[in-house]
Amino acid sequence: MSKVAVFFQSEAPPVVDGIKKPFKPGGYSDSGADIAFALKESGVFVATPVTFPDPANDMDWVYPDSEAGFTKAYEAGARIFWLNTVLYVGHPVESLKYPDVKFVGQLPSEVQKIDDKFQTNKMLKDRGLPVALSTFVKLENWESLDLTAPMVVKPIRGRGSQGVEIAKDKVQLKALIERWSASSEFGDAFMAEEFLPGEEITITVMPAGTYRIQGEEVVKDSAWALPPVRRFNHINDVAPYNGVVAVTANSTVLQAQELGDTAVQEAMQACERAGTLLEIHAPIRIDCRQNSEGRYLLFDLNMKPNMTGAGRPGRDNQDSLSGIAARGIGWDYKDLLQAMLAQAWKMVISSQGYLRK
Template identity: 50%
Template sequence: MQKIAILYQAKLPPIKDGVQKPMKPGGYSDSGADIACALHKHGIQIVTPVDEPNIETYLDWVFPDTKEGIEKALEKGANTFWLNTVLYKEHEITHFFDRDVRFVGQLPEEVDMYDDKYFTNEFLRNNNIAIPRTQLISSENFTDYSLEMDFPLVVKPLRGRGSQGVSLVKNPTELNIQLNAIFSGEAYGTVVYVEEFLNGQEITVTVMPAGTYTINDQEIRYKKPWCLPAVKRFNHKDGIAPYNGTVAVMQNSSVLDEDELNSKEVEKAYAQCEKAGELLKIKAPIRIDCRADIKGNYFLFDLNMKPNMTGPSRPNRQNQDSLTLLAARKIGWDYIDLLRNMLKQAWKTHS
């Protein structure tokens, strides 16, 4: 019988090549508690740090992703770890891969590699996936660089999180102001990249890993990664979708209508997203943001190896559908259906 422990991020990840990935306040303990409460309510056995967790206290439901936190979960009987945290090479969980336990989430070394957004975009581009033009700018050369693209441009941290630290710049003056602001602080490291701005519709596609799923009471086996219905983003601020910690995604996102879902442009975007999932050998859902050019053709511009998994399982959380859950509802899943299907893809590092 599965006994599940949910891990949350307890500390900043290590700096890599001078780049720091920022940490979400609370380290995803909010979505971790959402997951744990939903599973508990539906009779799925979970282990918690305290014997009688308070439904409104995040940390009563989740374990820190430290050596001590993982060991405590094991002592309490956990045999499945839900990696609702930021992973990286040599993450503490890797030291427990020799145990007879299962995992929900990605392989840490894969996340470490593909969390570098510029590297990932170039990797996908080299595999014939449509990616906007991009260019790196470092703190060492940002006063003496030559742009290979026209304005407007989007400035992005190399290892960002969602739309945090992302901005639209319309001319060289705005770009230099933004670069100065980024490099004078320590939040995003010493390298950023700029990307051509596409002014068409923005969609988010959740890609599910290969595996067996239950949809409409039928078991379906997918031999390759597959896509949930695309979600469109609207009410952008200065051309950028607002960070979901500030604006709930239910206020600026909805599943595409039937005509759009069946359009050749969206179907082509699905094929590209599924190819990306296959290239990255995903073991859990990923989320890919795409944006259309003036002709309506979609380009993949941001790949997130750890989509948010918030959901309406606790008081005051009824407006907390994640982008993935919005998409899942379109195929008939509610929050617990999504979580159960993710659990079905739990993996072991050895047989």
């Protein structure tokens, strides 16, 4: 197996059509360090910026996703680049000239397109998938629109539940929009989404490929779902951002008897179809919630699921939603990472940069 280097987000992504994607403090260096540490513990050769990385120091384990960071990792012998970062058109990875390198992660051009949650949900809905209704709203003209309360107000290029709030009436909506306008944290527009009152689940979708499941090699010809994870203990009807409340405190994988529920099966099939339509190259995470009729609707698709995991000192409660889901098929955190690593893919150089073979 080739040596692996894990990369973190070293700078904020560009503003796209007036919409901002907030920069996460640390740039996912915490989950990057979890990944690198767990891979090394599994016997994988891992390149690190320092010779003897400290398990308690995130930056000892990860490289910045910059031209200098990629060069340093390549010179350290890494030939698999794990892109645990936010990708976009013009990202430094697109200009690499290493024909012998494989990648774990998505294509930058696809991430930038799909990170627009409004357009992605619209595309999925247009293709017949069950998706929550939403409206694109500019901060400057929201009062001219006929918005029905209660509604979910959320960033268009957000991260998980960060910035997501419920506006139960026009008064709350006005106060929320005034706060957004003053901070300009998310840009000049937002999504107003129908409020779904029922149970919430999150579904991790894996790309097509060959996997080892319960001791057997299994070939998946299309995107496939891990068992859903139920979310509970919401705050004001919103699952709290994992940077505030660890998901291990409010999430549990569905048990075998629950997986047979018709509504759950339909949600899993819809998420698998979404993964196939998007031609994913690495895991994605889709949040779903029941409407008043008990049907699960897709409402938030994340091209880069959080991949924190237990292993390093003080990280025992840092399982991610995808890690919790993986336990439903008998995988621990290391098994999930090995499954992701096995799907590493190659890019080829073209006049437009790198493209998948």
